[in-house]
Amino acid sequence: MLEEKNNLKAWLYLSPALVLLAVFTFYPLFNAFYLVFLKDFNYLLREFDGYTLLGNFSYVVRNPNFKQAMINTFFIVFVSVPVSVMIALFVSVALNSIKKLQGFFQTIYFLPYVTNAIAVGMAFAFIFHQDYGLINTFLGWFNVNPINWVGTGASWGNAMFSLLVYTIWGGLAFKIMIFLSGLQSIDKQYYDAARVDSTPRRRVFTKITVPLLSPMILYIVITSFIGAFKAYATVVGMFGVGLGPAGNPKSMITMVALVYDALEHTGSIGAISEAAAASIILFSITLLFTIIQMWVSKKRVHY
Amino acid sequence: MENSIKIDKVSRRNKIIAKVFVYFFLVLFAVIILIPFYWMVLTSVKSMQDLTVTPPILFLPFDRWRLDNFQSALNAAPYLIFMRNTVIVSFLSTVGTIFTTIFAAFAFSRLNFKGRDTLFMILLSSMMIPGEMFVITNFITVSDLGWLGSNNVSQTYGDALKALSLPFMTSIFYIFFLRQTFRQIPNELYYAAKVDGTSDFKYLWRIMVPIAKPTIITIIILNAMGTWNAYIWPNLVTDNVNFRLVTNGLRTAYNQLSGQVIYNEQMAAALIVTLPLLIVFFLLKKYIMRGVSRSGIKG
């Protein structure tokens, strides 16, 4: 009957999903922690030379690209997330304040979500083209000389700026969507009460909207941080597998790229373990940030 | 009295100014969002002559639009084959995902079994782990299964399809998402069905699945879109150009680091890849936007 446990039946229903998850999610998870302790693992022959505690981690850290990857990733995370969250917040508040054409604007703002990161990355690369790009044309109207954003030999700063613009553009759709649905669920009576008290607009925003939206903001910030730490397809879209402007390859390398770089050379000894070490470092950093944010938000989020 | 009318007039004028400002801001923002698409389309129809002009032409009269860039893009790489591959892989992984998800979500929402909550918590917390940790071992797994080909045997099409779709035939997130929908179905419906002698299996397919149809459609669309946009995994497990999916096919077709990049052809190719996605979006806008806003899915 109803409250009876249906153990056998339940596991039967779960089995297709669980078998796939066991093979492609849980086993790989544990295996990553195994691979990382193998010394000089030869993937092709499946041989290794004993175990090492930190050897593979130190390989990753000593990798000439590691420092660059850390710098780039942190730059992307700490610039693109706050900027795009702020923009998304303002846009969704503005969007929520109108009635006419709201659906129309919402649809347009959602477009970046459904597009292909590689294809649009290519478009952005061309927007930042030195001679035929839109950005330099625009700057030309203000008598700014053409800047080499992403072309051959472009500087780190210029390339990073272009990448950030693309990253922020790409991340807005999802955030606006979530904020807007959050705003629409806020009870109108708070705003009516504020109007009765003739509260100025800015105070309404900071004292009512933001606090009531804070669970959504927290959710967005956490997911965006995790997402930004995993930046990769955007870089490939804009700069190709060279991960940087021509003449300056790997200058836009990210943490995730370290993992895939190692996987590209599975033939070389230790590469797999190095990839595992890089992925564990990535995981640890995202986990740490998530925990910190949860901890901070406990005091700041109003439910 | 006089005064209050005056204040009223002033405040109404301020309101109108504010409204105008808001709409101006929203239009400006819409333009910013649309620029990359516009630039992609504009570039893809420019002839070489129109392309290599400084400053670039921002508005191209229709009579100067060239469609031959699309022809040369299709000649440069087999996009139709990429699309066929993508459609097949989407279909396989979506069918797999739907079945595994429906069954698992049913077990989690409707059946009582030992360890249900513990198992669910384990699944939920594993959603936090970055996929990069799985990719390494999954790569080894599909290679051990012989699906990547070996030194003397090259990868077959069937192997490639398996390697591309099998790891994506289930998703913890979709299980969670569908379970939420299933749980909103009142228990009484289940009791009523039980009193009438309906089996669990029949109840699932005749009652729960039809009621959860909008969510299931959302899952189907998002999953298919995910395949269309997949880059990393297809790039790892396919070598043969004919086995590629659209996204990695596009990237490998235009991967020159330097030298002469043919931008108009490249943008035509990018448009070929982007357009089907946009068409699907406009046709099924309702399901996609509602699904995303309700669940906060990052595709």
Place this chain on the structure above:
Amino acid sequence: MEIKLQNLTKVFQAKDKTETIAVNSLDITIPAGKLIGLLGPSGCGKSTTLYMIAGLLKPTEGKIFFGDEDVTEKAPEDRGIGLVFQNYALYPHMTVRQNIMFPLENLKVPKAEAMVRAQEMADLVGIGELMDRKPKQLSGGQQQRVAIARALVKKPRVLLLDEPLSNLDARLRLQTREEIKRIQRETGITTIFVTHDQEEAMSISDEIVLMEVGFKRQVGIPQDVYDMPENLFSAKFLGTPPINLFEGSIKEGKVTLFGGVIEKTKAKDIESCWIGIRPEGFLVDKEGPLELHIDMVETIGRDTSLVIKDEKNNTRSFRVIVDSSNRILPGDKVKFSVKPSKLFLFDKVTGEKLG
């Protein structure tokens, strides 16, 4: 079909292993062809009892008989029951017709026959013209009828209704409860329904079963239970406005309240007991033993409701209903006698009736 519950007990175990006894050794016999109301406050175990009869919950102890057949271990679908839920539980994606036909599908009734039976049942409950609508397009009352039709279409031996009227507005409730009564009479099916609303239970039940915290408190014809409450709970639960309770005593066979002897009784002397008097149990009587100080007067049509402060306890007041032909004003002192049939004595500890 007579239904017999024997020592029926249900114990729920929470995650932390604490146990709650939802239904406690229930012994009830429900006569065939009658409409029985299971009545009690929320949490009294009435729905649990209904679900055990339906087979959706398994009794911890005890047995359930349908006629001579022990159905305790039987699956819901093998018991031959129809169940109507509080929220109707109609399948939202199916039309009315598909909803009503769904139970027949499981019984493998041929489609043509199922169509005919569904139509018959829909006509019986008066929704014959709404067969192609979806539940969402129907009013609450219509949905209720569809649910009843769906429950009846497989010709069950017993019809079970869980709070059938509580989701309807007041006017529909009145109409629907007559409808349920009519359908039950026409089909002659043994029907049990659960409700927390005494008026609902009193108005349509042939018999009511009064429950509290898992125990059966009283069984009987509604008016009998009202007129002859066997215990304090029965007396308190039935009646609007509720019965007035006073602390009093019995001395030498006399019941004393506020210093006046209001009634003689055969009950043994007791220092302190509950005296329950229904609001309509007071009679304006110049010779009466009770002199009361009227606080407030509300005249509503036929009746006048008097609010009177309890002399012993100033924070409490009680209510008396008298015929509105009595002209009484606030502040008046009025003498009353008490109708013996409206006065009940209860033990302070056990709540059992005295005398």
